[in-house]
Amino acid sequence: MWQNAVGNALALSKDAYKSYMSRATRALSVGSFPPDILALIEEDISLSLPTLHLFAPGRGPLYQDLKDMLCAWVVARSDEGLSYVPGVAKIAAMLLLNMAPQQGFLVLRNLLERHCMRSFYGGMSSRDDVEAYYRIFDTLLADGMPKIYFNFKQHQISPAAYLPDWLISLFLDHLPFEACARLWDILLLEGDSFLYRAALGILAVLEPRLFFPDRRELLELLKGENKAAIEVAKRDGRILEGAAKYEIYGVDEETLWERIDSMEEWWKESTWTRLIQRELPDL
Template sequence: MASDAAETVSRQVGKGLEPRFNFDDAFADEDGEDEIFEFSSAAIRKQLAENYTVSDDTPTESGSVILGQDTSVSTFDLDGSIADSRSRSLSPSESPQPRTPEELDAEDGFSQVSLSEGHAELEATEEKQITSNGDAISTDKEGAYPAVHIDVSKSPSSRVETATDIETNTRYTETYSSNDKLPSSSSINPVSHSFVNEVHSSNLPSSLSLPLSIGSASSSFKHKPARSTGPSVLQQVVSKTRPPFLPPKSREEDKRHMADWETMMKHSRAAEEKRRKALQERRFARESKIELSIPIWEKEILPDWRVVSKKSTLKNLWWSGIPTKLRASMWERAVGNPLALSKDNYRTCFARAKRALASGVFPSETIHLIEEDILSTLPALHIFHPETGPLYQDLKDMLCAWVVSRSDEGLGYVTGISKIAAMFLINMPPHQGFIVMRNLLERHCMRSFYGGAAAKEEVEAYYRIFDTLLADGMPKIYFNFKQHQISPSAYLPDWLIPLFLNHLPFEACARVWDVLLLEGDSFLFRAALAILAVLEPRLFFPDRRELLELLRGENKAALDVAKRDARPLDGGKYEIYGVDEETLWERIESMEEWWRESTWKRLIQRELPDL
């Protein structure tokens, strides 16, 4: 009977059972004496001997082959690993007997004992066999003597760990993780054998020595994904602004707070309306002052507009704005005629465009671009509407003539030119506006942005110039843009190609144009910097996408506020940010402290030496 028990123990060493070794006998010089294995009771030895007759490679219901792991002591962990302490899963009847003093002394004397005489033989006889579905089958050699590792830092019931235990655990975990996905260890803790019996008794094999089916155990813990049904009833009524540590408000307090909020919002709207009226009154006063200055314009500036550059008082008068009735003549003189175009140039170009349209030679794609561009041109004025606008046909004819005039240079239509042509049509007749527009677009900066792919290097040079000016004048905005990787190419073309008519209010644009035609390209960049100065409090978004939306005039929060206040949204895109003529001009005038024309000329010479 003792030999049968010893043979049974040697078979079960790698299958989760912890034998008791007599260390004195293990290291004795005497030959022929069998090692003594101590167990809790004779009933356990008998049960192990009876249950071991069942095949280790019993297939499960799912068709997978289970490793020869003895589960008479619960070693199954819901995390997919083998529990380190096997003694916790033993039933009270199967608890080990108390240790003798000799055993305790022997364990105190050894922190790690390796009985490795048969270990090499065990490794040579043990192989991994891979089945067709990738499961690993471990074949244990009967009679192989394992390596035993004893860690005195652990509890007495879990100090002994055999090498075959470690190898089996490793193979078992690898097979388990490659075939089945179990819940993470952070969400499910290991449970005892009794709990597994209660919850998953249907998954247990008939014999206690057979392991649990991995597939069946893992499938029982798979949860169906819950479908989101939106916020719950509680979430709909819970306040999202009240601190959670405060008690819920009573009905009376809630009504009182709601009344206070409505009063606050009413006062805010009243203050905003008052500010808007004051701004409008100041604008009317400024326009009245400009109208009163017409005699000075007619007497001193109209005969020779170059006198403005000699007298600072006249220059300040020009910067205040040109009277509406004199704007056409002043713009024409300030732009000049460097292309030496005749007065009949518009008639000639339009006749060519008309013949091309009649013969079908005029590109249909260009016609489509022109019509789309006109639809977005100054929609608040309603004078360029395709059906009801009185200047729609004049604008379309002017754009077709401009396309023909550029065809000789191999250049096509550029979206945004419709805004510039519309501004000239508002202030002068088509033939005069066409000539002024062509000469204005011949200036180097505008020609670069309208020059297509051939002028790409020049456009990049202007981007570098603007970046340098931004870093010198507004370093916070510059570093914020660099942090979010936003270059001038992301917003500057949208401003310069239509000359700010897409983003600024019409009155502010008219005044910017007055000074732009007088000062040249340098004021174009100065106005762009002033726009960023007005937007500066809004430019420090943590998200790059939100920052780009703001620069495009599409910030959702500002649009919602404008809709709530019933403000029109068909004007300049930056009106929702509070950008108007007065605030913009305050920023432009404040730049006198650091803006230098010499800096502009130096940057032009550095970046565009051939200019």
């Protein structure tokens, strides 16, 4: 299902993974694969869906498949002068739970070529596009959730403080696995607009917690590091090593979906299209 939903806009051949993997293997065997990138990959893998234990470095049954896919992805990106981005391992791991590495690689490449994701994965070369996506998000937030918008403005918190963390891992860092799986079913099919609806839905779930008088506390909450919430979660036995960051706030699939559904009252695809045309006219 996910492979069909994402498609193959890059027109990659079915042998693309084999080709890039062959190049990666040669580079690894002769020591020309950048060691700093290899270290980033290993660290990223160690943080990918750790509660499943399927990708645990050196012992997880899907560890080598994940490492191979990421090395092949690095080689493919190097042809465009782009490097590794921590967080991609979580996306690749999610794909490997649902398909073989060859298919997973094609989906990964095409998924991260969608304009919004490509912008956030593009480094300095796509900085202007990322800023445009921040403006789009701010406008949607102001329209649909003005209290949150004005509170963030008062504390000088822009989407740059939280949106990249959510999007680069497609929410896998912050939301429970079941919630992410359900979100992915829709966002892989509908694309960037639903990506933003999901992000707004997260803020809607967090809204009762977002009105701190202190900017530092608010930033800690958005990062999933609010000390008071952590202590409460520990006391209630809700802290699991490797759990999604927002589980300490009680964010779950049902609550998130209720908030996303409630956005039907004000969300309009025409507004999304108009904002894209205004902020990214060349798209």
